[in-house]
Amino acid sequence: MTAAAFARSLAEAEERLRAAGLTGADAFRALRDTLLHRVGRDGEPHDALVDLALPAADLDLLGLAYERFFPDLFKGRLGQFFTPRSVVRLLLARLPDLAGLDVLDPTCGSGGLLVLAGRAGARVRGLDVDPRMADLAGVNLALAGVDGEVRRADFFAAEPEPADVVVANPPFSVPLRDRAVLDRYAFGQGAERVASDVLFLEALEGWVKPGGHAALVLPWTVVANGSMAAVRDRVDAHWCRRGLCALPEGVFRPFGGAAGRAALLWLQRRPAEDGFMEWAELEDPGYDTRSTRLTPTDDAEVEALAAGRGWRPVAGWLPPTVVAEGPALASWVTSDTTTTAGGPGQVTIDLADTDRSTGEVRPRTVDNHGRRAVLRGGQVLVARMRPELGNVCLVPEGLEAVGSPEWIRLEAPWPHYLLHALRAPSWRASLPPTTGQTRPRTDADTVLATRVPRPSEPVLAEVEALSAHLLREREALRARLAALEHAVHAFVAGGPEAELAEAVARLSEG
Ligand SMILES: C[S@@+](CC[C@H](N)C(=O)[O-])C[C@H]1O[C@@H](n2cnc3c(N)ncnc32)[C@H](O)[C@@H]1O
Structure with a gap:
């Protein structure tokens, strides 16, 4: 069952729910009971749902179904959204063989991580503070034919029951204020509130056996923000970092999550052998991250990373910034900011019209609305959004066009040299890391301050x-x-x- 076919069957089921007048909590109960009935565990099937077209093979995508049906029921306070299954696959693929191990997800949501861990032969258990989610995860495991135990519990308050492996996508940046909870942790001492990610990482220390593993989805802030340095130091004191994969901005967008950036982090509890961490960056998770609808793309990149291709050893949390030699770009390159009104039939170059592998462009003629950047032949265009991925191209000589105001437009006496230089991996690595969690982007000043060597x-x-x-x-x-x-x-x-x-x-x- 492809994601597209699944999305279609969801849309049909959604339609039937609506036609039956079922919304909110009622619809949730009707769906849950019908699904439980289908797997032979109690539950009264609701008439409207008896022949619900839910696919048998990929029911671990059930979380997505609930998310689509009941967005208001689940979103908000507890940081609830569902983890894209391609991300889960990658997360689990980079762990040691799970067969026979005791795997815990202490904030299990719909149980997607547990389903895949169970299928890999692990004994699984899950916790969730929200009884509806614990319920949902139980249904999900049953439907997937995975034996496991899920119970309602507050991870931050519960007594640790250490596992061989913890897998988790914990709530992101939810402020925790409960005094009794804060007092249990070093980061909570004297603090009025602490972000859930910070407390999660500290609490985790008690839940993984010595030498055991953790595979986590975390907000990018934990990896890159200066304010999180003490958290990273504490992680390094208690764990050996084994892997880190930067996820693209918008990775949770089709699943009801915030637009923020996130990362996957693999840890091994000390005592363990120190060594370099494997670093990678995922660009395409197998669906369009710009849309709130699930629009599948190619999942070749996830497959490659899962198979161990595309990683490089790194000592710190981020790859080292390359100290480039040469004059600052500002000494030989200028930037243009002219804009014009949109209009009918304009020759246009937006990011989607560029070939990232060569830096060439394929202009289209389209009707534009709103202000557009004026693009001139010979300009080198650098995308504000993630130029470190190679979003740099050249406007063909003699072309007059318009484009996204997101382009940084550079002019130099040697545009071809500039194009090739700014597409060099070492230049891309020399850009200061983008640390903003939402829509990380660079700007013209930052680009002009970079150094690029220049031949005679x-x-x-x-x-x-x-x-x-x-x-x-x-x-x-x-x-x-x-x-x-x-x-x-x-x-x-x-x-x-x-x-x-x-x-x-x-x-x-x-
Ligand atoms: C991002 S979701 C997990 C998504 C899950 N991996 C999936 O794919 O469905 C975070 C989950 O953490 C739960 N949660 C929030 N605070 C918690 C706590 N203190 N203890 C246990 N679970 C908690 C929320 O109810 C939510 O289901």
Whole structure:
């Protein structure tokens, strides 16, 4: 069952609930009872839901169903949203073999992590402070055929029952104020309130056996913000960091979560052997992170990371900032900020019109609304949003276009050299890390303050000429390939072979 088909069957089930006049808590109960009935554990099926089209194979996506049906019921105070299943897969894939181990999710929500851990052969147990969630996780495990125990408990107040492995997506940045709870923890001493992430990491120390593992989803602030330095120091004192994967902004958006950034963190409880941590950055989690709807994309990147490709060893929490040599860009590059009104039929270059692997652009003609940036041929465009991922491109010579005001527009006497230099991994790594949790972005001043070495003028001139020539050649090759494809398409559609042969002959001449 693909995510798209699942989303369709959810939409149908949602429609039926609405038609039956079931909303809010009533709908939740009706759905839960019907599902329990389906797996033979009590429950009275609700007439409207008897043949509910819920897929049998992928019912661990049930959390998503509840989230879609009852957003108001679950969102808010307790940091409740559901963990994308591709993220769960990656989280579990980077743990040691779970078969036979005792795995706990102390803030289990709909139980998605437990379902996958159970399928990997673990004995699973879960806690959630919200009885409805504990209930929901129980249903989810039963539907997935995973044996496990889920009970209602407040993780911060409960007596630790250490596990071999803890997996968790705890509530993000919820302020905790209960005096009795705060007094149990070093970070709570004398404080009026402490963020849930901070207390979670401290409390976790008691819940994992020595040498045991934890795999966590945490807000990016824990990884990168200066105010969290003491928390990171404490983690390093009690654990060995094994892995850290930066997640893209908006990773929880289709699942009802905030737009903030997050990271996956793998820890091993001391005593354990120290060593370098593996670092990676996930760009595409297998769905569109810009949309609140679940729109599947390609999950090749998650698969690669899960299989161990794309990681590099890092000593600290973040990869080291490269200290670049050379003059600051501001000494030879200027930035342009001209804007114009949107209008009908404008040649447009937005981020989606660029090829991140080459820095080329494919302008479109579209009707624009609102203010647009004026783009001129020869400008190098740097996306404010995450340029460290290579969102840098070149406006073709002679082109006049408009584009997103999110572009930082750079002008230099050697645009091709600038394009290639700003796409270099070492330049990208030299950008100061973006620390804002929501919509982390850079700005023109930050980019202009970076340093870029510059070769002598004769070499620069050669780089310019050669790059312009190669780009033109690539464009021509692309056009020939498109013409060849077109000719084959015409033949497949029933056209004469002679026409195909003629096209091939013409194209092979160059
Ligand atoms: C982000 S959700 C977990 C999502 C889950 N991994 C999933 O995929 O469905 C966080 C969960 O923590 C629970 N929670 C919040 N505070 C808690 C506490 N003090 N003890 C236990 N669970 C808590 C919330 O009820 C919520 O279900």
